[in-house]
Amino acid sequence: xxxxxxxxxxxxxxxxxxxxxxxxxxxxxxxxxxxxxxxxxxxxxxxxxxxxxxxxxxxxxxxxxxxxxxxxxxxxxxxxxxxxxxxxxxxxxxxxxxxxxxxxxxxxxxxxxxxxxxxxxxxxxxxxxxxxxxxxxxxxxxxxxxxxxxxxxxxxxxxx
Numbered sequence: 001x002x003x004x005x006x007x008x009x010x011x012x013x014x015x016x017x018x019x020x021x022x023x024x025x026x027x028x029x030x031x032x033x034x035x036x037x038x039x040x041x042x043x044x045x046x047x048x049x050x051x052x053x054x055x056x057x058x059x060x061x062x063x064x065x066x067x068x069x070x071x072x073x074x075x076x077x078x079x080x081x082x083x084x085x086x087x088x089x090x091x092x093x094x095x096x097x098x099x100x101x102x103x104x105x106x107x108x109x110x111x112x113x114x115x116x117x118x119x120x121x122x123x124x125x126x127x128x129x130x131x132x133x134x135x136x137x138x139x140x141x142x143x144x145x146x147x148x149x150x151x152x153x154x155x156x157x158x159x160x
Contacts, residue, residue: 004065006031007075017063021055022046024062025072033073033101037130044129047102048072054109073101080150081108087146095133103129107143116147 001012006029013028025031025048034057037045041056048057049071050064076082084104087093094100103126110117110125117125122140131139 002062002066004062004068004070006070007072008069008078013062015062017061017066019062020058021048021050021060021062021065021070022057024065025057025070031072031074035098035101037099037102042130043099044102044106045099047105047129049105049109052112054106071105073104076104076108081111081146083149084108084111084142084146087142087149091138091142091145093135093138093142095135099129099131103131103139107139107146110143111147111150115150117143 001014002017003010003012005011006025011029013024015024015028022034022036025034026036034048035045036058037043039058041059044056046056046058047054049055049069050060051068052071055064076085084107088100088104106126106129110122114121119140122143126136126139126143
């Protein structure tokens with residue numbers, strides 16, 4: 001049995017430790033938001049966070065996640081970073097939507113590292129995620145919108 005925490009919930013899986021994390025998430029834990037794209041860590045569709053760092057789950061073996069915290073796109077809604085999902089919708093970012101979970105997971109890592117990224121920062125980080133529909137301009141706008149949303153004071157912050 002391999003133990004890991006997925007989206008804040010302790011889990012145990014009984015699969016060989018060399019199975020890619022992607023397949024454990026999708027097939028064993030029914031978390032299908034993370035997508036299979038290329039299987040070679042080139043496209044970013046399978047991006048999840050392992051102890052807060054983005055990894056390509058198609059090449060990350062289950063043994064590498066043992067005892068660690070895995071966050072998938074399904075876990076984002078319960079965090080302040082849900083504003084990325086809101087910004088994505090407000091900007092009309094997805095077309096087919098296939099790459100978007102991986103895009104959002106990479107954008108979360110970017111905003112944690114640089115809360116106010118420049119266009120160059122966004123382009124540098126997000127260029128590692130491929131979008132077949134080429135919504136890169138909308139992705140950039142959504143990231144900037146999310147940065148603004150995160151920086152804004154809470155609605156009741158100015159009340160005595």
